[in-house]
Amino acid sequence: MLLVEICGSLVALGYIFLTIYEDNRCWYFAVLSSIIFAYIFFQAELYFESVLQWVFVVLSIRGAISWNSGKTREEPLIPRWMSYKERLTDGAFCIVGTLSLTAIAYSISVSRSISISIPPVVAYLDAFITVGSVVATIQATRKATESWLSWICVDLLASGLYVYKKLYITAFLYSIYTLLAVYGLNKWRAKKRSLWP
Numbered sequence: 001m002l003l004v005e006i007c008g009s010l011v012a013l014g015y016i017f018l019t020i021y022e023d024n025r026c027w028y029f030a031v032l033s034s035i036i037f038a039y040i041f042f043q044a045e046l047y048f049e050s051v052l053q054w055v056f057v058v059l060s061i062r063g064a065i066s067w068n069s070g071k072t073r074e075e076p077l078i079p080r081w082m083s084y085k086e087r088l089t090d091g092a093f094c095i096v097g098t099l100s101l102t103a104i105a106y107s108i109s110v111s112r113s114i115s116i117s118i119p120p121v122v123a124y125l126d127a128f129i130t131v132g133s134v135v136a137t138i139q140a141t142r143k144a145t146e147s148w149l150s151w152i153c154v155d156l157l158a159s160g161l162y163v164y165k166k167l168y169i170t171a172f173l174y175s176i177y178t179l180l181a182v183y184g185l186n187k188w189r190a191k192k193r194s195l196w197p
Contacts, residue, residue, distance in 0.1 A: 001043060002169070008036035009173040016177060019140065020184040022079075027064035031057050037170075044165055048101065048130040055134055063141035079188040082144045090135050090150075097131035098124060122164065129158045148185035152178055 012033035018026030038053035082090075102123050132154040139147035155177040162171035 001040070004036060005040055005167070005169045008033055008040060009169060011036060012173060013176065013180075016180045016184070020180065020187055022067075022143075024064065024067045027060045027067070030060035030063070034060065040167075040170070044167055046126070046165060048105070048126050052130045052133055056137060059134070059137045059141060063137070066141045067143070079143045079145050079191055082139070082146050086144070087146065090139070090146075094128065094131050094135055097134075098128040101127035101130060122161065125157055125161055129154055129161060132157075143188075145185065145188045148181045148188065151181040152185070155181060 011029055015026050015029035015033055018029060034053040034056040038050050041047070041049035041053065102120075105123055105127070132150060136147050136150035136154055139150055155174045159171045159174040159178065162168070162174060
């Protein structure tokens with residue numbers, strides 16, 4: 001499992017670097033790393049994260065199409081700031097999605113008489129990371145600069161969860177993701193040359 005985790009981490013780092021530099025090939029790396037991590041998280045019994053990886057595969061295909069469509073437009077897709085309405089919508093989706101996923105997990109455990117042995121805060125954290133990751137990826141497919149802010153939050157929380165689950169290499173990877181997200185945010189902000197709206 002250690003070799004698979006290292007391989008997935010290297011491919012995932014390739015995805016982040018290519019995204020920072022707005023290279024459309026990033027989405028192919030995203031698909032491959034998502035497939036690898038779907039397997040890793042399934043083996044670690046992090047089922048939300050495993051399913052999330054398949055959502056990432058679909059969103060990565062959407063991202064590739066979206067970013068490549070800029071080549072045929074008169075104005076290419078460039079990093080932009082989201083509107084306040086988009087930010088509020090994404091925030092509300094994170095809250096409702098987190099509460100819903102946590103409720104679903106607990107209702108499944110009750111209906112199947114499965115004892116959840118993790119603290120409730122970990123269940124909420126697991127759900128938030130899942131929902132926040134979907135939101136951040138959708139933001140990235142639209143080249144919304146806020147995607148980097150979302151990733152900083154999600155990656156920091158995920159690092160802690162993966163340490164708790166003893167996925168130390170993955171936790172380290174997500175710590176690196178956090179630093180790369182800060183770098184990506186600064187790079188996209190500099191490219192846009194605009195202040196916070």
